[in-house]
Amino acid sequence: MKFTVRQIAQLIGGEVEGDDSLEIDQFYKIEEGQKGGISFLANPKYEAFIYKTGSSAVIVADSFIAKDSINSSLIKVKDPYSSFSVLLSEYEKLNKKKKVGISALAFIDPTAELSENVYIGNFSQISENSKIGEGSVIYPQVFIDENVTIGKNCILYAGVKLFADTVIGDNCTIHGGAVIGCDGFGFAPQKDGTYKNVPQTGNVILGDNISIGSNSSIDRATIGSTIIKNGAKIDNLVQVGHNVTIGKNTVIASQTGIAGSTKIGDNCSVGGQVGFAGHLEVANGTKIGAQSGINTDVVKENLTLNGTPHMEMRKHQRSLVFFRKLPELDKRISDLEKKKDN
């Protein structure tokens, strides 16, 4: 399937600079571009590649000013990454066939309710009283426990496990191996040094348009619900403890861990390998650098934080500058001490 540069520009509302009749049938990263391909330039770090890419066309920002000659046709748009993403979506729509049908090798409990146009893959189990919404796709080897409700147009990839009473909204994507609704980590210490298991009787509730990464673990609440709100995007290998709340459109990168009962606000952005202590409240719009450790409430909105324990990013970076110079600071103090003594 081929499209001209002109057709693509129309699709994404861009303006062409150069030959708009070139034919495109492939996507390339700008540094690997070849004839017949289209690439994009969003991160300035990659600008050098636009002057030597083999791609026939490159999507760039309106504001882009070339510092050298470029062989490719340019399509100028407001937000190149977003426009490229629209293009990929169109491509996917044309190429990916929708999975539908229920495998004879799946186990569907007679009390389960399957809506129309669902797909249930081989060796998957849909247990008692669970409901799968219209158009949802359940890959092979998925486990859906009792009383689980899944909305419309969700995708659950192979190996996903949803334990009892989990509720999932519409248009959610759960990646392979994610475990949702397992017991929270609750143990009451006893006098003899052993721990007694605290039953986890709550559940997990996911809103709409949520993405959960592969091999992530989201624990059910002790009582009440662990809640992830509409539009939140959670990466791979993330730990979400019992009774946690994650706000709307909050994005959490890989390997972050959130201890029990912490509430993260809306529109937050959390880097990879961040740790949150339990029972915290983190305000809307907080941005947190990778590997930070958040151990007290974040009350003010829209702060940018970094470090363990967290500080405001700028202050943390100033302290880090001097951390690197610590041997030098010691030397300066020693020099002062010596002079003093003379």
Next chain:
Amino acid sequence: MKFTVRQIAQLIGGEVEGDDSLEIDQFYKIEEGQKGGISFLANPKYEAFIYKTGSSAVIVADSFIAKDSINSSLIKVKDPYSSFSVLLSEYEKLNKKKKVGISALAFIDPTAELSENVYIGNFSQISENSKIGEGSVIYPQVFIDENVTIGKNCILYAGVKLFADTVIGDNCTIHGGAVIGCDGFGFAPQKDGTYKNVPQTGNVILGDNISIGSNSSIDRATIGSTIIKNGAKIDNLVQVGHNVTIGKNTVIASQTGIAGSTKIGDNCSVGGQVGFAGHLEVANGTKIGAQSGINTDVVKENLTLNGTPHMEMRKHQRSLVFFRKLPELDKRISDLEKKKDN
């Protein structure tokens, strides 16, 4: 099923303050309490909620003194969290039906031995010479390799994988997606820069009353055994390397990693995202703060440690205070230098 406040107080050995005839049929977090519900107050951080909770009853500590008027009946006990946990357990006993029976869709090797009252779910496999103890529950999609032994009254949730020769004691709970007995990470460097696989011929041994979190990985020993002792509780996404030993009643929070051959003592408590270097010995009763890095032996018992590399908690916190003030320290040195020069 309803119980009066009086009946509940009797069950958990507490004393009622207020109306003991109120009826309870639901658990609530104190901040979400409603009529007919019971809550508990253990963490002082949540005290404010007791003065406005809608719950009909709240379990509190003997020592609790109200600073304001409270609408709920109080049940006073020694340890509110523990008592609430007893209540949840009773509730679960009444409500959770025990799974029993062997699915026709499971694969059971003819040489496998299943004791009485076991449950084996759909699409699970019990391989050659493996044994499942009385009353154990094997959810669907569990893989049990050859020569695995599982004790009595264990629960293995969906997607658990136990590789060859693993031994599990009684009353253990293994959460979804946990992998036990996979190869340790052992590679011998060769002259040409490649690595040669070192066969991992040992196994994993778990004692009794152990909990392993979802998506955790516990590697088999190179030779001998990786050992987890009675009563240890391990959270989600934890890495336990080959030939590690974890002591009795030691609790390890999510995303912690323990490198090969390290021995952690009894009654330790380890925060989330902690890292242990290999070949260490960590004394009994050690407490370790989240995100710490332990890179030398911990010889003395009952220390509280923090930071990377670890320091005693108090010393680490003092250093952190000055880390935050580093730009200021630099300024003070500069001021001294200037005066000096005059």
Next chain:
Amino acid sequence: MKFTVRQIAQLIGGEVEGDDSLEIDQFYKIEEGQKGGISFLANPKYEAFIYKTGSSAVIVADSFIAKDSINSSLIKVKDPYSSFSVLLSEYEKLNKKKKVGISALAFIDPTAELSENVYIGNFSQISENSKIGEGSVIYPQVFIDENVTIGKNCILYAGVKLFADTVIGDNCTIHGGAVIGCDGFGFAPQKDGTYKNVPQTGNVILGDNISIGSNSSIDRATIGSTIIKNGAKIDNLVQVGHNVTIGKNTVIASQTGIAGSTKIGDNCSVGGQVGFAGHLEVANGTKIGAQSGINTDVVKENLTLNGTPHMEMRKHQRSLVFFRKLPELDKRISDLEKKKDN
């Protein structure tokens, strides 16, 4: 099966000191050695055990000089760990029976191509147009999506998921629960604060002789490929983002995370729980200490780095020395300030 110390010495090209007629039929860790067993001593930390081990024989380095009397026969070799590993491999060859055959309980799509001598376990799925190379072993409950290609003599343990278009070379081992080819974490921010999913249309390509640890996640590329090169060894619970490249014979320990588009060179060695920011280039031969955070390019080869953000190991360790002394530095400054004032 028994061998004499002499036979073992011949097998690994070592020289015997002591009785070479003793019979060996078991491997032991040096600290747990018993009669009839063989151990090795590579890490000097364990030297004390050689003077009291019960093992009949111990493999030691040529350069080893005993400081006390030893009861065991010694086999002297260049590299004890490597020689011991050779021995374990021989043992495994004799004892492990090769799995072959295709389970009637697996789902094999009619368009899939299976080479000779493959093993496909129960409840595994091989989807459309996928190919399994000669001698490869697919454990039970493995999911292989469409258009996946697997080379010769690979082992995929239970619960592995390979998503569409993944390519795997020869002699690769993928441990239980690893997810390869799931979507990268790509979302384009919209004006209203929501995020739009960026389709991930690329794939994952693994070379030959690669090991991937249990419960690790390797994301497919947005466009192009996420690439892991020949001989790389990746531990458990590791996150590899979209469009990442990992070089030849690079070793990455558990729980490390690599953000999108970062390229790690050949022969690197990365400790556990390390984080890499996205879009970085890390030079060949870089060594990185556990829990480090790499947030800028590493241009020079063969550096040893540590800390967050990373510094050269020696410099980082000097700064850490003074971090521990920060309260003391403050005191010294205060003393100077006081004297000044007098």
